[in-house]
Amino acid sequence: MKTAAWFVATGLFCAACGGAPPVPGPKAVDPKAAAEGRDAMSPPFMPDTVSGWTRDGTVQRYGPGNLWEYINGGAEQYLAYGFEEAAAARYRHTRGALATLDVYRMTDQVGAFGIYTEERSPASAVLSVGAAGSAGSDSVRFWSGPYYVKLWVSPSEAGATGLLEQLARQVAARLGDPGAPPAELAYFPTDGLAADSIRYIPTDVLGQSFLSKAFQAEYPAGTSTTTLVILSLDSSEVATRAIRQYQTFLADAGAAPSSRAALGDEAWLARDRYHGLILAVRSRSHLLIALGAPDDPTARALVSAALGRLPGSAPPSGKAGRP
Amino acid sequence: MNRFSRREFLRSSGVLAAGAASAPVGHVAAGQAPARPMVRRYKPLGKTGWKVGDISAGSGQRDPAVLNYIFESGINLIDTGFQYTGHEALIGKVLPKWRDKVFVLDKWDPPLVTPTVTKAALLEALDVSLARLNTTYVDCMMIHSIGHPRYGGLERIQNPAIYEAWDEAKRRGKVRFTGASSHGVRMIEEVGWGIDNGRFDVVLLGANFLTHGLEPLLQKARSKGVGTIAMKTMTAYKSDLPIRELQNEQTSARQAVLKWVVTSDLFDTLVVSMRNYDAVTEYLAVSGATGLTARDRRYLDAVAAAVGSRYCRPGCRACHDACPCGVPVADILRYKMYYEDYREEKFAMQRYGLVPAHVRPSACAGCPAPCEPACPYGLRVRERLVEADRQLRFV
Numbered sequence: 001m002k003t004a005a006w007f008v009a010t011g012l013f014c015a016a017c018g019g020a021p022p023v024p025g026p027k028a029v030d031p032k033a034a035a036e037g038r039d040a041m042s043p044p045f046m047p048d049t050v051s052g053w054t055r056d057g058t059v060q061r062y063g064p065g066n067l068w069e070y071i072n073g074g075a076e077q078y079l080a081y082g083f084e085e086a087a088a089a090r091y092r093h094t095r096g097a098l099a100t101l102d103v104y105r106m107t108d109q110v111g112a113f114g115i116y117t118e119e120r121s122p123a124s125a126v127l128s129v130g131a132a133g134s135a136g137s138d139s140v141r142f143w144s145g146p147y148y149v150k151l152w153v154s155p156s157e158a159g160a161t162g163l164l165e166q167l168a169r170q171v172a173a174r175l176g177d178p179g180a181p182p183a184e185l186a187y188f189p190t191d192g193l194a195a196d197s198i199r200y201i202p203t204d205v206l207g208q209s210f211l212s213k214a215f216q217a218e219y220p221a222g223t224s225t226t227t228l229v230i231l232s233l234d235s236s237e238v239a240t241r242a243i244r245q246y247q248t249f250l251a252d253a254g255a256a257p258s259s260r261a262a263l264g265d266e267a268w269l270a271r272d273r274y275h276g277l278i279l280a281v282r283s284r285s286h287l288l289i290a291l292g293a294p295d296d297p298t299a300r301a302l303v304s305a306a307l308g309r310l311p312g313s314a315p316p317s318g319k320a321g322r323p
Numbered sequence: 324m325n326r327f328s329r330r331e332f333l334r335s336s337g338v339l340a341a342g343a344a345s346a347p348v349g350h351v352a353a354g355q356a357p358a359r360p361m362v363r364r365y366k367p368l369g370k371t372g373w374k375v376g377d378i379s380a381g382s383g384q385r386d387p388a389v390l391n392y393i394f395e396s397g398i399n400l401i402d403t404g405f406q407y408t409g410h411e412a413l414i415g416k417v418l419p420k421w422r423d424k425v426f427v428l429d430k431w432d433p434p435l436v437t438p439t440v441t442k443a444a445l446l447e448a449l450d451v452s453l454a455r456l457n458t459t460y461v462d463c464m465m466i467h468s469i470g471h472p473r474y475g476g477l478e479r480i481q482n483p484a485i486y487e488a489w490d491e492a493k494r495r496g497k498v499r500f501t502g503a504s505s506h507g508v509r510m511i512e513e514v515g516w517g518i519d520n521g522r523f524d525v526v527l528l529g530a531n532f533l534t535h536g537l538e539p540l541l542q543k544a545r546s547k548g549v550g551t552i553a554m555k556t557m558t559a560y561k562s563d564l565p566i567r568e569l570q571n572e573q574t575s576a577r578q579a580v581l582k583w584v585v586t587s588d589l590f591d592t593l594v595v596s597m598r599n600y601d602a603v604t605e606y607l608a609v610s611g612a613t614g615l616t617a618r619d620r621r622y623l624d625a626v627a628a629a630v631g632s633r634y635c636r637p638g639c640r641a642c643h644d645a646c647p648c649g650v651p652v653a654d655i656l657r658y659k660m661y662y663e664d665y666r667e668e669k670f671a672m673q674r675y676g677l678v679p680a681h682v683r684p685s686a687c688a689g690c691p692a693p694c695e696p697a698c699p700y701g702l703r704v705r706e707r708l709v710e711a712d713r714q715l716r717f718v
Binding site: 061100118201203207274 | 387599
């Protein structure tokens with residue numbers, strides 16, 4: 001769904017919930033919506049009844065200023081991912097289960113992907129809904145376009161997840177084009193990539209206030225796990241400043257970066273007590289940082305493979321492929 | 324505010340690494356100047372027996388290395404919750420290494436705790452949190468956000484299942500202490516109930532230099548040996564709030580805001596979000612402060628002048644029943660804040676639309692305004708209500 005459509009829906013909802021004077025513009029009752037059995041006064045992705053589920057109560061709306069009233073303590077993370085607006089409602093199924101449905105609209109689909117990957121449980125199963133989804137014992141989550149959606153029942157109703165999936169699919173169908181995964185996902189080599197480990201980090205990458213908008217993935221091997229972080233910055237100059245600032249940070253912390261790594265346009269190796277081996281490489285406007293590799297060759301091989309997958313690079317050899 | 328430079332700080336952190344294995348983490352020997360910003364003062368956390376640093380960590384970290392760094396800096400309490408997106412799991416990545424050195428304060432998901440929630444459901448949720456945290460116990464399990472109308476009133480926290488769950492969790496060694504967090508309008512009543520009835524070992528309250536009126540509650544907590552922790556300390560002054568007098572001095576101003584809590588004898592510690600190394604450095608520079616300087620007071624005065632007459636304080640409900648016509652004063656002022664400060668015009672108008680027409684402030688202009696003397700902070704309540712009606716109604 002496009003943003004404009006959201007606001008149309010919101011305007012309709014406002015008129016209904018407040019008993020306020022009619023809002024100029026769209027008619028308060030949409031005959032087509034009524035014929036379809038949905039309430040024109042609610043957002044179209046939160047229908048009154050669908051697949052045995054009936055909405056229980058009104059739709060609650062939240063913005064950046066009061067999201068904390070709903071997810072107290074978690075709002076800051078949502079804001080970092082570009083949260084713009086949320087709608088929440090409860091649904092009761094004819095079999096008795098009571099579910100909560102949250103729909104969060106983010107600035108863009110990278111933000112939706114990001115908060116989804118942040119909240120996705122490693123123990124959850126892949127679910128084909130929206131652009132990507134997952135199901136746990138009592139919850140379903142997915143993202144679609146700029147929307148992040150989560151549905152859950154209480155733990156005592158964990159058997160109702162099949163019903164939740166039905167509701168999730170109905171919501172997804174009403175959110176429109178789910179969009180495609182962020183292009184940056186294709187930068188990560190697939191060989192050794194841990195399933196569902198790619199995340200988007202909007203700010204404070206590696207604890208650094210000057211590093212933002214990174215994608216990160218994990219490559220477990222034996223007892224160690226290498227983390228690969230990729231940042232696509234605005235220009236080569238910005239990338240150069242960033243890699244040098246990080247280099248200075250590590251040097252000041254006693255990690256002594258060395259420039260033994262001949263990769264990309266600029267590269268160095270360091271070792272700190274938190275991440276172990278660090279290999280940082282700049283290639284044009286991209287930064288690639290491998291952390292925690294068991295040895296230098298492993299880090300180089302991973303970063304080299306990723307360099308070959310960046311836009312404008314020569315086609316990678318070997319096992320490259322879209323994740 | 325005297326601050327270490329970033330370079331000095333980081334250099335010294337490298338030095339620390341060499342000695343970390345042998346030195347007790349987080350404790351500076353008497354008479355020895357700390358080589359880097361570290362926690363410089365520890366206080367008893369109520370009667371828990373825990374000596375807590377005067378600066379503690381809230382959420383916001385994205386990299387486990389930052390958590391390691393925080394704990395190496397002597398911070399020995401971390402505040403988390405089921406609802407803190409991914410934060411419990413992030414802590415779980417490093418907690419085994421720090422388990423006996425860090426006091427973990429966790430909270431149930433607020434909507435879970437209802438007047439009818441069962442002991443079994445609460446214990447089940449506790450187990451989920453323990454698994455995420457990668458530990459077998461939490462030091463303090465709290466009811467999250469009491470005193471907030473959204474989640475219900477006293478009947479919510481009077482549900483005996485909560486206390487049965489706590490007792491059982493303590494017997495099983497999964498919880499050491501219990502408590503509640505609040506920054507809601509009924510904070511004083513509900514936290515007070517828990518303290519009076521011996522239910523809380525620790526309370527986490529929204530408080531900052533603009534809040535007044537919590538003192539009796541805090542003193543009562545103190546007299547009963549209940550640990551007191553401040554949160555929402557920085558909400559009064561966020562870095563993006565443009566105050567001309569504080570241009571280029573925002574860091575020092577933020578530190579003054581924290582210092583107000585650190586130097587208060589009503590709080591054992593404060594929790595503040597620490598997202599990155601810079602934030603840890605900035606906040607730890609305040610640790611050990613014993614008083615506010617004239618410069619600190621100037622910063623606080625500047626912030627108060629900018630936001631004080633608009634800022635509805637956590638826990639305050641002084642105006643709640645002040646209007647003889649039943650106008651929900653506090654709610655409408657909050658919607659106005661959404662409209663003006665957060666640029667959420669549509670949302671604010673929508674909320675205002677829910678206020679029944681007969682209790683909207685359309686007649687406030689000609690009223691003697693008994694709501695104004697009810698506000699202990701001097702908010703120009705009537706004027707703001709009239710403005711709100713003009714701004715927020717649809718036509």
